[in-house]
Amino acid sequence: MLEVRGINKSFGPVHVLRDVALTVRSGEVTALVGDNGAGKSTLVKCIGGIYPIDNGEILVDGKPVHIHSPRDAAGLGIEIVYQDLALCDNLDIVQNMFLGRERRRGIVLDEPSMEHLAEQTLASLSIRTVSSVRQAVASLSGGQRQTVAIAKAVLWNSRLVILDEPTAALGVAQTAQVLELVRRLADNGLAVVLISHNMNDVFAVSDRIAALYLGQMVAQVKTTEVTHAQVVELITSGKSGTIA
Amino acid sequence: MIATLKRSPALPAILGLVVLCAVFSAMRPAFFTPVNFANLLQQGAATTVIAMGLVFVLLLGEIDLSAGFASGVCAAILAVTLDQMSFPWYLSVGAAIATGVVIGFLLGFLVAKIGIPSFVVTLAAFLAFQGVALLLLEEGRNVSVRAPIILAIANKSMHPWIGWAFGATAVAAFAAVQLWSWYRRRAKGVTAVPLRLTALKVGALAVLVIVTVSILNQERSFNVRITSLKGVPIVVPIVVALLVLWTFILRRTAYGRHLYAVGGNREAARRAGINVDRIRISAFVICSAMAAVGGIIAASRGNSVDPNTGGSNVLLYAVGAAVIGGTSLFGGKGRVLDAVLGGLVVAVIDNGMSLLNYSSGIKFVVTGTVLLLAAGVDALSRKRNALGG
């Protein structure tokens, strides 16, 4: 569904992404792994239109696209849960979930229907720890904030959902729920990219694994064809004797 | 019910108002008279309107130090076009507000597109506008305003009758809006506020309106045979209309929502696809345009414009009004109503202390202290939230 080719990205003298290529297929969970600072979040932000790319190509359904802003990405059906969540503390859950895409009747915001949809979405994610969708995001726990950010991404009929370390702040039960959701999204035909440092999670839900090492894509393999040890080796040294 | 009241951000300002009024009435009976009540509203209107505009800039975590002199420049434009170019009043008003819009666009552009901190941009503008006002008024002339309609704005009152009609309309409209929203929420099956609470709010507003209008409709003239003076001052419906307009825009439109978002987390707003620069520029435009309206009211109140219009304490009173009302200096939190409540507090302090014959010096010190107090409360509540208290 999404293909990126030869992406380069530098911040001043720091060359963060070097000729990165990545293919993401609909109906599959692609795990993106790599050490801290490998460039995972940067790659995601390039796809999401947060950072402009220096050069390279992004293709959606085989057609080259230009993503200059978050709006472009959303227009292409790409939703991203950022590692740093990007929620407005002073707004409540509903306001955050619909931010930038508010429902209106005429020029007036349609609060009841937004609230209704937000409640439905949260319920479909079996999120019960949030007492009211009118709670300010500032008053939520780290895990609750994360679930809100995820709910925000799945609210829209997106075709590609990218989650940057979505389980980092979650408890055991919530993690299991998010992983289940990730699987469910892919089974419903969406393309999903999951960034995680947890090998158990990666092996539990992913169909393919893409490994970034110092800004270079060192391998894209089927999850069933590799072992834990091989993936760890790819992450830490950028190569694995047993994979070409 | 009590809990809802306690959580209301308007509470400190309302309590402050009640206490201040009680103290001043006790110390000087002349404070609690219809004459003084009307005076107070007319004196405080310009500051309040400027404060309403400032709320937009403060919501973004920015500041506009030039709002006072911007109002002075716009008032000067009004006076000069009326007096020297003999414009009809509406053209002069249009010119003054257009000047405000241009000023706001300039400030907003420098802040959002060039990236100069708003503190610096508007500090520079503070000085420059002072100069512009001097130039417009040719080195300090005092230009009197003679257009009857302009003079009426801050000096005349409505027929008692129209006052009642206006009050009734306001209450009815408020009730209708509340009921409609209750009905819509019920229809969608989302939790609606209990009707009892809505009824209470409408009732409270009705009481407030009845008390206010009946006090203001009393005869205020010292000698009825010369002139009769009664009714709700004309500035009141003007301020209320502005309050309703801007509250609607902030709370009920996507634009308002985006303004809060940019104030709360600019990066999150950007990632949500909001055009952050446009929002920031627009806030400065609204602020300066409202400063222009404030300048027009000040010109009306003073019957004239001089280079000091919008100067001295005007800006500090306006910032103070917004902050005392509960608008945060850190951005993301605030309402237009804050400016009105805070504006009343500032007007009461100013008016009450004048009646007690305190000097300007003491008035400034007290108002400054109240502003610091409000800012302190703001900072502390923010700190407590950050600590998760």
Ligand SMILES: Nc1ncnc2c1ncn2[C@@H]1O[C@H](COP(=O)(O)OP(=O)(O)OP(=O)(O)O)[C@@H](O)[C@H]1O
């Ligand atoms: N805005 C920026 N300006 C300059 N350098 C940046 C910027 N963002 C990221 N970098 C650099 O790019 C490199 C990759 O960062 P990135 O956040 O993509 O890593 P990551 O793979 O997501 O790591 P983690 O697992 O810790 O989240 C790092 O060396 C970082 O210092």
Ligand SMILES: [Mg+2]
């Ligand atoms: Mg990262």
